[in-house]
Amino acid sequence: MVFQAIIRSTASRDLMMKLGTTTSLGEPEPQEPDLTAQSLLLLGALESSLRGSHGALLARDIGRLEELTREQSQLQRALLRLWKSARPLSMSNQLWMAQTRILHLSRVQRGILSRLNRGLTMLTHLAAGTNADYAFAAAQATISLHPASPASTEA
Amino acid sequence: MGGLNASLAVALSGLTADQGALEATSNNVANANTPGYSREVPVLEASDPVVLTPLTFGSGVTLQSIQSIRDPILESQIQQETQTQGQLSALVSALSETQTNFTASTGDIGTEISNFFNSVNQLSTSPSDLSLRQGVLTAAGNLAGAFNVAANNLTAQRSSLDQSVEQDIGQINQLTSQIAQLNGQIANLTNVGETTGTFVDQRTQLVDQLSSLVDVSVIQSDNTLTLTTSSGTALVAGQQSFQLSSQLDSSGTQQVFAQGANITSTIVSGQLGGVLQARDQQIPAIQTQLDTLASNFAGAVNSVQAAGFDLNGSAGGNLFNPPPASGTGAAASLSVAITDPALIAASADGTSGSNGNAEALYALRSQGIINGQSPTDYYSNLVFNVGNASANANAEQSASGLVLQQLNDQRSSVSGVSLDEEAANVLRFQQAYAASAQVITTINTMMEDVINMKTS
Numbered sequence: 001m002v003f004q005a006i007i008r009s010t011a012s013r014d015l016m017m018k019l020g021t022t023t024s025l026g027e028p029e030p031q032e033p034d035l036t037a038q039s040l041l042l043l044g045a046l047e048s049s050l051r052g053s054h055g056a057l058l059a060r061d062i063g064r065l066e067e068l069t070r071e072q073s074q075l076q077r078a079l080l081r082l083w084k085s086a087r088p089l090s091m092s093n094q095l096w097m098a099q100t101r102i103l104h105l106s107r108v109q110r111g112i113l114s115r116l117n118r119g120l121t122m123l124t125h126l127a128a129g130t131n132a133d134y135a136f137a138a139a140q141a142t143i144s145l146h147p148a149s150p151a152s153t154e155a
Numbered sequence: 156m157g158g159l160n161a162s163l164a165v166a167l168s169g170l171t172a173d174q175g176a177l178e179a180t181s182n183n184v185a186n187a188n189t190p191g192y193s194r195e196v197p198v199l200e201a202s203d204p205v206v207l208t209p210l211t212f213g214s215g216v217t218l219q220s221i222q223s224i225r226d227p228i229l230e231s232q233i234q235q236e237t238q239t240q241g242q243l244s245a246l247v248s249a250l251s252e253t254q255t256n257f258t259a260s261t262g263d264i265g266t267e268i269s270n271f272f273n274s275v276n277q278l279s280t281s282p283s284d285l286s287l288r289q290g291v292l293t294a295a296g297n298l299a300g301a302f303n304v305a306a307n308n309l310t311a312q313r314s315s316l317d318q319s320v321e322q323d324i325g326q327i328n329q330l331t332s333q334i335a336q337l338n339g340q341i342a343n344l345t346n347v348g349e350t351t352g353t354f355v356d357q358r359t360q361l362v363d364q365l366s367s368l369v370d371v372s373v374i375q376s377d378n379t380l381t382l383t384t385s386s387g388t389a390l391v392a393g394q395q396s397f398q399l400s401s402q403l404d405s406s407g408t409q410q411v412f413a414q415g416a417n418i419t420s421t422i423v424s425g426q427l428g429g430v431l432q433a434r435d436q437q438i439p440a441i442q443t444q445l446d447t448l449a450s451n452f453a454g455a456v457n458s459v460q461a462a463g464f465d466l467n468g469s470a471g472g473n474l475f476n477p478p479p480a481s482g483t484g485a486a487a488s489l490s491v492a493i494t495d496p497a498l499i500a501a502s503a504d505g506t507s508g509s510n511g512n513a514e515a516l517y518a519l520r521s522q523g524i525i526n527g528q529s530p531t532d533y534y535s536n537l538v539f540n541v542g543n544a545s546a547n548a549n550a551e552q553s554a555s556g557l558v559l560q561q562l563n564d565q566r567s568s569v570s571g572v573s574l575d576e577e578a579a580n581v582l583r584f585q586q587a588y589a590a591s592a593q594v595i596t597t598i599n600t601m602m603e604d605v606i607n608m609k610t611s
Contacts, residue, residue, distance in 0.1 A: 058561045104550050111554025119232060126228065 043098040046075045050105040057112050163598050168215030169591035175218040176584045183572045191360040193223040193570035223352035226569045234366040236559045238424040241367035243552040245429025250545040256305045257538045265534050267298040272520040279513035288496030299489040302449045306486035309442050316434040320409045323427040328398045330365045335396035338379050345378045370424035386421035388413045444537045450478040450485035455524040463500030463512025471500025
């Protein structure tokens with residue numbers, strides 16, 4: 001209950017700090033129902049953060065994306081810390097559903113990233129213009145925004 | 156100096172231009188909610204000046220054209236994403252249907268494999284018990300039935316996808332004909348200097364619809380679009396469309412043909428691409444795995460049977476009818492070879508009390524008899540692969556939907572009608588029109604003065 005109150009009243013960063021403090025102080029390991037509840041709260045925060053990332057990616061808001069990626073990394077560490085102390089013995093349906101949703105959202109994020117990458121490739125090809133040689137496309141696949149070779153520019 | 160008549164002509168050009176601009180604005184407002192409409196902007200240009208040395212006089216304004224506002228890069232991105240969305244939509248639909256075959260239920264293959272081994276385990280406790288022997292036969296029959304149902308469902312799904320191929324080809328042909336027709340209309344109007352915005356909008360919408368069906372590359376030249384598949388097969392060139400057709404191959408599946416060439420394997424995107432991917436790659440791969448499981452399982456069980464003795468003391472025969480040597484169709488044709496429970500070879504030494512061979516049969520449960528994996532592990536992997544492919548396609552579809560929505564929003568912000576902006580334009584052109592009219596009134600007064608001056 002105390003834990004839920006903490007969640008309601010603070011941001012996810014504060015939540016992670018509280019979790020970190022709890023485990024580092026060597027307090028008694030959380031019991032199974034508490035552990036499931038705490039896991040669900042962290043997974044919920046992770047889910048919300050991933051949804052935010054999708055919006056930031058689509059809006060090309062790099063600053064917000066970096067912020068949310070850091071948050072996701074911290075949430076993941078907090079989750080691992082929690083499960084290191086005592087992993088839930090039984091996977092409740094809620095917990096399983098939350099993990100499935102996060103897996104789905106991560107896959108969606110991968111899909112959006114690959115599409116944005118494709119869009120950037122299209123733009124670099126357009127920027128290269130009609131004088132770019134065939135080697136240009138291959139070079140762009142590994143190095144982005146590399147200037148066209150002098151020979152191709154002259155041509 | 157041009158004189159009063161020249162001034163009158165200049166004012167009149169202003170009236171005409173502002174009237175045209177107001178018409179464009181009015182059309183924008185009327186189409187504010189029309190799907191696919193691109194807002195139009197009047198392009199005004201100062202008319203060529205008249206030079207009367209040493210002075211140069213302006214000669215008014217010309218409404219050069221009414222331009223539709225479009226972003227070609229955005230259009231290209233939308234078409235590309237629409238193709239992906241169409242492909243994923245077909246794939247997700249097919250994989251979801253496939254997944255239902257492998258959902259854990261009372262009669263699924265996984266459950267029936269467990270039931271079979273449980274019945275064999277029970278038999279090993281009392282190898283001469285006829286009811287337990289009958290239990291093994293029933294479980295074997297149920298397992299064969301589960302394999303048959305799953306395999307037949309997959310075959311039926313492939314047939315259903317085959318019909319979709321024909322339907323998609325029909326829609327593609329209809330759209331390419333319409334696009335070719337519009338190409339002709341746009342070219343004709345352009346030649347006589349008319350505005351083509353509405354027809355171009357219609358064509359863009361048709362190309363979007365076509366993109367959702369098949370992978371399309373768009374090549375814009377002047378006012379004509381040339382459409383090809385991504386592998387270069389021509390679909391539309393100017394006013395001519397090239398029809399796709401379907402033909403059955405030797406295995407009875409529909410193949411896509413363009414101008415006599417089989418292009419089935421080159422179609423990778425759009426709804427047709429998704430249908431072909433599910434029909435020719437995803438489902439056959441699952442069928443192969445299912446056949447491997449059925450074939451190896453039946454072969455292993457029959458081998459153990461052959462090593463033991465039945466209740467009559469005779470050497471054991473096949474429990475399952477031998478699957479085809481190639482393994483193809485093993486799941487669909489799997490069946491139990493015996494009906495007499497006494498023929499189950501539970502004994503290892505020919506005595507009725509021996510359970511050695513029943514235990515050997517039960518031991519198959521954990522042996523790597525299917526490509527090094529136990530039957531249950533192999534089946535679990537198969538189910539996982541189907542679920543994983545479905546989940547991946549689902550996530551890709553969500554990502555594609557989000558990106559497509561974002562691109563459509565961007566298109567709306569570029570090409571869509573802003574009523575606020577149009578309201579401001581109406582005022583602007585109205586004021587300009589009123590000012591031109593005022594100039595004409597003034598010139599008229601001046602002309603009257605001149606005429607009166609002469610007559611008085």
